[in-house]
Amino acid sequence: MLRVAVPIDVSAVSRTASTAFALATPLRVCDLLTAAVIEALGPRAPQDKRERVIGSTVAGLTSGTYVVEIDGRVYTDPHDVVVCSGTATLRFFSLRALRAA
Secondary structure (H helix, E strand, O other): OOOEEOOHHHHHHHHOOOOOOOEEEEHHHHHHHHHHHHHHOOOOOOHHHHHHHHHHHHHHHOOOEEEEEOOEEEEEOOEEEEEOOEEEEEEEEEEHHHHHH
């Protein structure tokens, strides 16, 4: 399980003059995966390693190797949009393990 800080989209708040975007931020699943990988690897990880791990993580989700649960909802497509506020909790589940159970 990984917890990722969700940024506030200040430009959306100022463009729309709506405080709703200050309370919740819509993000693509692949953007949250990228933030989770960076969080898991740590700030001192080499850039090329980050890029490789991000690429394989997104590819695994796209190919159906695993699914990701973000704040209790299951996602299978990295282009889906999730609305989060504050902190998002990500959990990864291998489909092979789920089928065997």
